[in-house]
Amino acid sequence: MTPSYHHGDLKTVLLAYARAQMENVSIDGLSMREIAKAVGVSHTAAYRHFTDKRALLDAVAVQGFEELRQACQAAADDVAAEDAADDARARLKACGLAYVRFALASPRLLAHMFIAVSDAQASAALMSAGAQLFEVLCMRVAEGQERGVFRSADTRQLSHACWALVHGLSTLLGAGLLKGDANPHGEAMDSAGQAIDTFLDGLVDHSARK
C-alpha cells in the first residue's frame, strides 16, 4: 500500500490509534483532532468513516468486547475436555483468568467498554457485544450444572455472580488497588486465581459431595 491520497485503511488505523492512546494516556483528552493528526491525516478525514466522535469511541468499545469474548472462549476451549468431573470448573476458571489477563493488559479499555455499554443510549451493536461476552460465561456455568458439578440454582443468576467476581477482580487489579500487601507485583494473576477458587468452592454442588 503505497502512500497516496487515498489512505486505504484509515478506519482500521484510526481505531487502533484511539485504542492505544486511550490505554496509554486517558479516555478524556482523546480528541478527533488529535487522533487524525497522529495518524497523519486532516482532522476531518475521520468523519468519512465515523459519523461522530461517539461512533468512533463506541467502535473501540465494540472491538474490545469482541476481543475479550474471544480470549475467554479460547481460554476455556484450551482446557482439555476430558470427562473428569472438575473439567467444567477448570474451564470456567480459565475463562475468568483470561478476563483478568485482558484487564491487566488493557485496564482503561475495559473501563471504557463498560462506561460505553452502560450508557442509556448505547448502540445496539454495543449492547450485543456486551451480551455475547456474558453468554460465554453463562455457557460455562450451564456446562458445569449439566455435569452436576455446580449447584442447580438459576443459571443466569449464578453467572451474574461469576461475572461480578471476575469483573471486580479485573477492575481492582487493573486499577492497581490490590497491591502492596501480600501482592507486591506480578502476582496479580495468582491472586485472581485464588479468589476465583474460593468462589468456585461456593459454587459447587454441596449436596452431591461425599
Place this chain on the structure above:
Amino acid sequence: MTPSYHHGDLKTVLLAYARAQMENVSIDGLSMREIAKAVGVSHTAAYRHFTDKRALLDAVAVQGFEELRQACQAAADDVAAEDAADDARARLKACGLAYVRFALASPRLLAHMFIAVSDAQASAALMSAGAQLFEVLCMRVAEGQERGVFRSADTRQLSHACWALVHGLSTLLGAGLLKGDANPHGEAMDSAGQAIDTFLDGLVDHSARK
C-alpha cells in the same frame, strides 16, 4: 445565614452540587464554570476553596469513600452481635449489601471514586480514604476467621476476593447490566444477596464442617 456577599458555606455547597450533577448527568461535562453558575456565584469563586478542578473532584471522591465506609461499618454494626457462629458471616454480608446499596444509589459517584483513586498521582487523602474502606471489609473477614467461621487463608487475600465480588456486583448492577433476565427491576439487592451467599459458601471453613 442571610444572603450576603460572603457566602459562608460555599465549599460545602460546591461539593454537594458537583456530586449531584456528576450523578445526574455525567462526570465529563462537569465544569468549574457550570458548578459556580449553578450555585449562584462568580465562576472564579470556587478557586478560593479549591486550588483547581482536580482538587474539587478529588474532594468529591474522598467524601464518597468516607460515606461508603460509614455505610458499610454501620451495616455490619447493626447485625446483632450474639455469639452465634454465623454472626460474622451475617455481618460481612450486611457490609457487602451496604456497598451494593450505595452503588445503586450513586453509580457514577462510585465510578468516579475509583477512577480518581487509581490515578497514578492520586492525593494521599484519596489513597487513605480508599484504604480505610478496604480495612472495614478486612476486619469483618478477620473476625470471621478468629471465630473459626471462615477458612484460615491469608486475611488480606480473602478480603481482596470479597471486595472484588462486591465491587463487581456494584459496578454491573449500577450500570444496569444485570437486568432483563430473572431480574426485571428492583430485585437488584436480592440478586446481590444471592451472589454474596454463594461466595460466602466458598469462604467458610470446610474442614470445620460436620
Place this chain on the structure above:
DNA sequence: TGTACATCAGTGAACGCGCGTTCACTGATGTAC
C-alpha cells in the same frame, strides 16, 4: 463602645486554547461502453 486596619471571600474582565463539526472543494479510483 468606636475606630483603624488586616484579612478574607467574593467579582468580572481577560487570556489563550483546543474542541467537534460544517462546508465547498479536489484529487484518486473504478466502471460502463
Place this chain on the structure above:
DNA sequence: TGTACATCAGTGAACGCGCGTTCACTGATGTAC
C-alpha cells in the same frame, strides 16, 4: 484498450463554543486597642 463520468476519500478554512485559570479589584468581616 481508451475515454467519460460517477463516486469515493481526502483537504483546509471557518464556525462558534465553553473551558480552566490569572489578575487586579472590592466589599464584608473580625480583631486590637
